Amino acid sequence: MDNYIVSARKYRPDSFDMVVGQDSITQTLRNSIKINQLAQAYLFCGPRGVGKTTCARIFAKTINCSNLNENYEACNECESCVAFNKLRSLNIHELDAASNNSVEDIRNLIDQVRIPPQLGSFSVYIIDEVHMLSSAAFNAFLKTLEEPPKHVIFILATTEKHKIIPTILSRCQIFDFNRISVEDIRSRLEYVASQEGINADQDALHIIAQKADGAMRDALSIFDQIVSFSGKNITYDNTIHNLNVLDYDTYFKITQAFISGDYKNALLIFDDVLKRGFEAGYFISGLASHFRDLLICKDPGTVNLLEVGQKIKMEYLENSKICSVSFLFKAIDIANKTDLNYKLSQNKRLLIEIALLNICDVENKTLSNLSNTIINNIKTEVPEKSENIKIQQDETKIPEETKLTNTTQEKLSESIKPEFNNPTEKLNSESKSFVKNISIKDLAKDTDVTTAGKSEEPKSDYNNLGLDDFDREKLSYVWTKYAETLRGNPRLYNFLTSHVPQEESKTKYSITVDSQAIKNKLDLFLTDTLKYMRQNLNNKEFELEYIVDENNEKKKFKTDEEKLQDMIQINPEIKKFKDQLNLDFE
Ligand SMILES: [Zn+2]
Incomplete structure (x- = not known):
């Protein structure tokens, strides 16, 4: 068998040029050699494995080389260099303070220091993990460090700079090594x-x-x-x-589940992660980083902070499109808090499962601000039961005969039928690739257009229009087309595609909404909506009205949870208060 040399040794840099990721340090060291201004003591600080000892050895070799090249690198040919490269130079002494930390060890070192080098000009003493020296050893060392013989250079290395006493720090030239990117x-x-x-x-x-x-x-x-x-x-x-690294795919999949509010799938994916032998804490901290990575993909300015390979970068960019910035903010917050509480938790699995449910809730809560009913807080109810009730409600809203023939609507109806299916899920996934952030500017623009239109109803626009007849089929088709124009506003889009205008009279239609708040929001768009519908139906008399469901408004105060939601709407502080005290209904 060949002599196997581990790569860390085989590819250990042997010149400043080859040191990876510490350019400013190697440059400074090389400069100090060039201008012949060597300090007598250096302190190399930084995490393990980033090149502290490597740089110390290269430095020792270089200052002893008798034939430096034009870049002030060691020649690797002179007698001293050859001795260094064969690891038998007498000019370099390495002491591991982790295992030689007594006063006796330091006294031995001090004795050695007095002997001048046989070859080359400097004896270099590298003291690794210098923070491990006992305080007595530190004190014994201090005097030598203060006035070392001319031929001696100390290089102290530590991973824990804060443990080095100030008297040592003040005597050293300090170099901070960074983690390598x-x-x-x-x-x-x-x-x-x-x-x-x-x-x-x-x-x-x-x-x-x-x-x-x-x-x-x-x-x-x-x-x-x-x-x-x-x-x-x-x-x-x-x-x-x-x-045993958790693959990106798992995180992408669970994110899809979060976005579509598919909490069952989220829990199953998590269960699978545990079955594959991953620790739950590892999963949740990875999830927080995953959200962070998705977030930095939302902006071209930060996308370079993403440290992944090209193929996976493309996946991140693609997946970030389905997540809104507000979702990612909340999701990072939930994942991070869970990560912090993880160690203290008695029931770690449940802790993470609750976090997953809360993340699932983020997008749907946003959705429910508009439709106000569809999804409730899973924590306070038995999920299956509540889902059933909601689906029934939804089905009553879309009577059989008004179902759309358009594919989107078909998919919606399909998704409503299976018993536990979340009615918003399919729609969400449909609109995923179109989801984008709505800037305040866009919203302002929308509002401007609408209010401008409102104050001066452009009746004249409709003079050219006819009075064509239209059936449900046509109405549904045009309605869905109109909804498509609002794909950029996912909440509105989801609402419109799941509510079809109901006939009141030949040209008068209505949509029943759950609250005055929703009606107010939709009314902002009414002028545009009417314009589009009239033009595309070629019927200038088409009218549409949003009607608040009185029963629903009254029903609002039936459950404690709904009362709470109502209170939160008036004063959002109540929610924080509830969360902080961990209050919940029985
Ligand atoms: Zn040399």
Whole structure:
């Protein structure tokens, strides 16, 4: 068997140029060599695996090289460089303070420090995990650090800068190493893969880079692990399987369920995640990040913050179209709060399930602001039962004979029939790809148009129109066409496609709505609605009126939940109060 060298060692950078993701640090170090201004003590801070020790070694080699090249990099040929590269240079001393943290260890080091180097000009002492030194050891070290012999350079490295006492900090030149970006890690992995003759999927390398959390060393270890698992061909599937990473697809699917209010599917997807052996806490924090990623895709200005491969980026962009910004804000908030409460929770599974139900509720609550009835808070009722009641209500609203022939309406009717189906679900998924954000400007524009039209009814516009007869079929067709023009306003669109004008007299039609508030909103659009209907029916006498369902208005005060909703409408603070105290009906 060949001598196997792990990639983290084999591809350890041996010049400043090859260090990944720490450009400003390597540049500064190189400059200090160029202008010959070396400090006697350096402190390298930063997370593990980001190149602190690597940079310290390159620095030690470079300042001892007798034949620096024009870029102030070590030549790798002189006697000192060769010794360094073969790991037998006497100019470099590494002490791991995690295991050698006693006063005795430091005294040994101090004794050594006095001996000048045989070859080259500097002896470099790298003290790793320097924060682990005992306070007695720190004190013993302090004096040497204050006045080291000319030939000595200390490089202290730590992952925990805040544990270093100020007297040490003030004596060092400090370098803060950053986590390496996913893109930098990915491109380095791509290089290593090509060197090793490995065919690696970009998305797979992205997953590895993400999993490494900014540490190049970890990335290379994971890379080796995947290679030993899947050989010369690294695919996205075998990577997520091997790393036990939850695939993006799961998150995309559950997001679809949230948007369409399909809480059953959301719970099933979560159950499947648990069955696949993932920890619930891992899932919920991943979900929060997923919403964050969808959110940054909503704006071209932030889309570059997305750290995924090209293929998955396209999926994110596509999926972000079905989510409104307000939904994502609320969903991130719910997921994040759940993540924070996760450790404290006695019933972790239920905690997350409640969060999923609440997220399902976000879009539907928004919807219910308009139609005000369709979906209620799942927490306070038995879901199946309440769904049944609502479906019955809806069916009474759309009598058999008025059903539309248009495909959208057919799909709606189909979706109403199956017993537990959510009536808004199909419509939502239909309009998904058209859902966009309505800016305040758009709304203002709409309102302007309507109010302008209202104050001066353009009767003259209709003079050219005829008085054509139309049947239900035609009316339904034109009505649905009109609804289509409002696809950009999903709430309105959903409402219009699920409510068909009912005949009062030959040209007079009405739609019954559940509350005065809905009527007011719809009336804002009435001028436009009438204009469109009259023109497309070629009937200048067509009239439409929204009628508030009196029974429904009275019925409003029947249940406690409805009373509460009413109170919340008057004073939104009540909702916060209720949530904070965790109040609920029995
Ligand atoms: Zn050299």
